[in-house]
Amino acid sequence: MLGRAANGVYWMHRYLERAENTARLIDVGFHLALTRGDKQSADEEWKSVLTTTGQVEAYCRTHDDFGGPQVFNYLLRDKDNPGSVLQMVENARTNARVVRTSITNSVWEATNEGWMTLHDLLSRPVRESNLGEVLATVRRQSMLVRGALEGTMLRNEVFNFARIGTFIERADSTARILDVKYYVLLPSVAWVGSSLDNVQWETLLRSVAGNRAFTWLNPGSMDPKEIARFLILDGQFPRSLVFCYEKIRSNMAGLAKEYGHEVSAHELLRDAGARLHQTSIDEIFEGGLHEFLQDFIGKTVEIGNMIAADYRFIE
Template sequence: MLLARTADNLFWLARYVERAENTARILDAAARLSSLPAGYGGSSNEWTSAVAATGGLDRFRELYGDDESHQAVIDFLAFSPDNPASIRTCIEVARSNARAVRTALTAEMWDSINSAWLELRQFRSEGMTRPRLNELLSFVKEASLRFDGSAYRTMLRNDAYYFTRLGSFLERADATARILDVKYHVLLPEGEPVGGSLDYFQWSSILRSVSALTAYHWVYRQNLRPWLVADLLILRREMPRSLAGCSENLTRFLDEIARDYGQQGPSQRIARATFARLQNADVDAVFAEGLHEFLLSIIAENNRLGAAIADQYLT
């Protein structure tokens, strides 16, 4: 059985690596949307919407005031030490957690996170061109994949591995819900028809940003439909970034920990309840409830699960 401090470091190491990747994906979506022709741009600023997707809009306005330019958003989301979700902050905190539990990591895991921290230094906010931004975002996504792959391929399947995976899937579920919510609640202008040309280009950009466009066409074999995109990213368990897929994995790994520790608790019950809700839902019922309201409730449940895991195992 791990010490609570070790489990906490592993849990947050994985969360911060995942958060760095998610922030990169959100920035990628904003960059794609900003490059659409003016006639396809929403009434809201896609760069500000990217900040809203990370949950950092209030902090952004404290630091940058009325400046909603792409330079300000890139600085805030990629480099700002005052933003706990910025890419640089996430990688630095992840490395700090990794150093604290280095003996619990494999050599490949440590090398991947340490190399990411070292290589990130070559990027600067000043003079960030679009090609350089693309290079940064690709680097961050690849660094996360290297860490995730090294954990999957080299870690012993014990509680250290389970807590690492819990951190990844908890963070991933939160990001998917927020990206979907911002797309549907913020980006589409009032009066613009769902399924219209603006809606189509925005959904396409969102799917590309989460590497799900190919998966969409493989599953549905038709043009983009907002309700099918929502179905893919919410209810399809075979989609790795979907809410149902993340919930299934959270339930599985919490059950593994319960078996190893010989005791279940609130976190297992919350995870099972959320997974059962997603299993029993259909996309028509989700839209009837209101996609925004449904996603807010999932984010709240995800936060409640994170708090339960911390109370049960990490303190």
């Protein structure tokens, strides 16, 4: 497979996953802002959403405050924001067009229809009254493409590159959400164990679509350490760090089988995955959760860059 085509499939699915993750972050930011007692605290919550997406500095160059509608319109539809959901969906469609002959009609149609739907929906400023509808549409369109991929694509190199892109982006997103949110959720230790405490932890889980799965496994519990363990080490949850790395490993193995050899990224991934599997949540907390997550994010970026180099992606 040509590097340009591999790059197109890989980034098509990274952009779609990133758009969905951004929508989930906006949703959690909106709900947490509603629980804050004053505008300053609500604005801090919106600022943390921008921080998680890595866009706070760019936002501050053109905006003076962190009011909700201003922030979520910037993240969703601002034409001058290359990290907006609308731009990411357009980038996914552009990449899909590049690899049009490598993907099925169903995958192309789902991607193209998703772009048309969101282009129309985001042609006007989003208000708080229709924010929920817009975010649900972003998530739904991403899932439709993912469903088309799972249901119609051959399990070949194209499928493997698509899945690798999806899970590298998802692993990075989960780590960043947990890193930014974990220590800023509670306004005071006095809230620990209160109804507000539980609402905020539940909203954190909601940002990664994990609130129901967590309560199934941990009925009646909202223990912070257990939530961290769930998001990092639970092999059943499809957005945990362990799960994402296992899927990347599986699809990288598929590439090795198809091409007849491994590349440098295989060894890098194997080492990172082994360290992740061999650690415990107690060891992570003893060494520092922030330090662990920063190391994980750096290693995930390194793996992505190595894959691009090994398979000669062309930007």
